[in-house]
Amino acid sequence: MVTERTGGCACGAVRFVARGEPKRVANCHCMTCRKAHGAPFVAFVIFADEQVTVTGELREWRASPPYARCFCPHCGSRVLGRENGETELSLGAFDDTGVFTPQYEVFVGHREPWQAALPVPQFPAMRGNP
Numbered sequence: 001m002v003t004e005r006t007g008g009c010a011c012g013a014v015r016f017v018a019r020g021e022p023k024r025v026a027n028c029h030c031m032t033c034r035k036a037h038g039a040p041f042v043a044f045v046i047f048a049d050e051q052v053t054v055t056g057e058l059r060e061w062r063a064s065p066p067y068a069r070c071f072c073p074h075c076g077s078r079v080l081g082r083e084n085g086e087t088e089l090s091l092g093a094f095d096d097t098g099v100f101t102p103q104y105e106v107f108v109g110h111r112e113p114w115q116a117a118l119p120v121p122q123f124p125a126m127r128g129n130p
């Protein structure tokens, strides 16, 4: 039986189901993610598009095409991003805590000085371009 994990936006208008295990889990400290989420960093849980079903209306913003940052038009929650056949679900949008742990961090030059690096690979920019 395939594991299903659920989540959604703050108001509940957008819901998602993710099936199976993610491809990877990452923290992003880049300035665009920081501002888009209004948070000092963002954790993403990355699945193949086929693993994720979304219900409800999303709007998107493409600051760095083709990456689409998708949000609920009612409450503004940044629920997921889409790029190259992958859906990056915001870790904080899941219903349960303690399920996913970041495996690497990117754009670490923008990490807040009060936040310690996790004991995982650190990338100054995108993954794979250290």
Ligand SMILES: [Zn+2]
Residues within 6 Å of the ligand: 009, 010, 011, 012, 013, 014, 072, 073, 074, 075, 076, 077
């Ligand atoms: Zn909402």
Ligand SMILES: [Zn+2]
Residues within 6 Å of the ligand: 028, 029, 030, 031, 032, 033, 034, 107
């Ligand atoms: Zn980012």
